[in-house]
Amino acid sequence: MQEEVFGIYDNKSNTKTEMTPDLSLDFVVPLELIENWKKCSLVSNFFANYQSFNFMDQERVVLILSTVINELLENAVKFTSDKNKLVSIALKHFDSTVSVETVNLSNTENVTKLKDMIHKLRTTDPESLILEQIVKAANTNLNESGLGILSLLRDFKANLGIKIIEKPDPDLYEVFTKVVFTDEALKMY
C-alpha cells in the first residue's frame, strides 16, 4: 500500500489508531440535508469546550480550538468519498500538548487535489498560496474555498500533518489530518 506523508507525520507522529485518545467520536454527516452541516460546528464546539478545562482562559482557548477543529472536520466531511461513511475525530492532551486528528476515506479525485496542495506546500509558503487560492477562487467562482488547511498553517502557525494511505480497494484512500499545539502556544496565541 502506498503512503504519502506531510508535516508532523514525517516525524513518526502516531495516528489515531496508535494512541489512546482522551475523547473520540465516529460520526456520519450525510450532506443530502444541508442542516447536517451544522454537526461539524456542534462537534467542534463540544471538543473545544471539553479540552478548555485544562486552561485558565477557557473562553479564549475555545475560540481557538473550535476554529481549528471545525476546519479539520469540514475538510474531512467535504472530502470524504462516500457521504454516508464515518468521519472520525480524536483528541489527546499529553505532555503539555493538545493533539487533534481527523480520519476520513477519500477517492482519487480528492486525494489528487490534496497531494497537489502538499507538493506546493513543500516549495511555497502558506501565505503566498493562500492569496493565490483566494484570487483563483474569486476569478473562477469556485465553490470550494481550498483555504482550510492553508489558514491553519498561516493564521494559527499549526504543527500540522497529513498522511494518505492507499487502500486495497480501487479508488479508496484513508486520509489522516493532525494538528498539534503546545499548551503554551494556545495560551500565547
Next chain:
Amino acid sequence: MMPVDEEEYTVEHPDQKTTILKGTLRLPSPTAYDPLLEEVKQGVETSSEAYTIDITELKFLNSSGLTALARIFLLARQKEKDINIVCSNDIPWQGKSIGSLQKLWTGISLVMK
C-alpha cells in the same frame, strides 16, 4: 434594509455604509454566503465613503466565510473603494486571519477594538 437574523448569527445594516456580523458563521461553501453579503456588495459598489464591516461580535467564521469576505475585498479593489473592517482583540482569529487578507487591497483598514 432588513436584518438577517438566523439562529446562530445576525447580519445588521444600521446604515447604508455599515454591516455588522455577529455570532457564528460556518456556512458550507463560499457561495452560501452570497445572500448574506449581497447588501454588503451593493454598499461597497455604491458608497461614496469607506464601507465598514464590523465583526467584533463574530465569534466564529470558517474558511468559506473568509473566502467570501476576500471576494468583497477584491470587489473593493476592482471598484477602488475603501473598506474598514472592525475586529475584536478578544477574538484571537480575527486580527490574524483578517489581517493577512489586508494584502489583497491597500484600501482595507483594519481597526482593532
